[in-house]
Amino acid sequence: MGDLKLTYQVDGGDLLQAGEASSQMKMALKKLDLPPEVIRKASICMYEGEINMVIHADGGHVEVTVGMDAITIRLVDQGPGIPDVDKAMEEGFTTAGDVARDLGFGAGMGLPNMKRYSDEMEIDTTVGVGTTVTMRIHIA
Amino acid sequence: MTVSELANILALQSFCLPEPGREVTGGYVGDLLSWVMGRAKAGDAWLTIMSNQNVAAVALMTDAACVVLTEDVRPDEALLRRAQQQSINLLGTKRSSFDTAAALKDLLR
Ligand SMILES: Nc1ncnc2c1ncn2[C@@H]1O[C@H](COP(=O)(O)OP(=O)(O)OP(=O)(O)O)[C@@H](O)[C@H]1O
């Protein structure tokens, strides 16, 4: 059986609507025969990444690949990039503005959550060009 | 204890209850969404005063058993709609987060 590939566009404009792609991915994963904990981890990783795209990068797209051994989530944006990745990975570090904060975002916990709930994570970012975050969640 | 049992015992208002039989195995209190994403566990009753539609998404991603809006907070219309679409149990109470959490803790003992 070949890998299942899913692609989602993420709109930059609307923070209220954000989470649509993650919700759709979760529904798609639930139809497969995957352990609930694997789906949960993938969903949290995807949602945090999707929200970051909307708040910090004006949207982008996501490619999800479900293979035999792992779910791979690749979030690609053409946003401002992350100048200091180590700093961005620290719990509590945020550049989120008031609009995002009023909705409950901006705790500076998104990237740490993605690190914690994925088995592998890689951030490829260039200031002024964009950011690609790739996460793999193993299917035990 | 199921979500509908919890709702009955604590006299919670039910804004949306598509899955009344879901088992509540724990609880979490928090309003910063990423904090909740990181700490809440599957099966938790999530107590919050946030009422925008991102609450439904967080409940969905974390596999929360239900959301309880405390302190007499009401869901905005978009949250209600999303909760219905995504089969999220959405309850409410006039009690404070502290009192609701204390009552829940007693029930889970
Ligand atoms: N895709 C991205 N493009 C540009 N900057 C980003 C991107 N993702 C994260 N960042 C930067 O990294 C910081 C930390 O991200 P993180 O997700 O941990 O926290 P947050 O988004 O600010 O708040 P939270 O996720 O808790 O709601 C952000 O504030 C932002 O400066």
Ligand SMILES: [Mg+2]
């Ligand atoms: Mg974030």
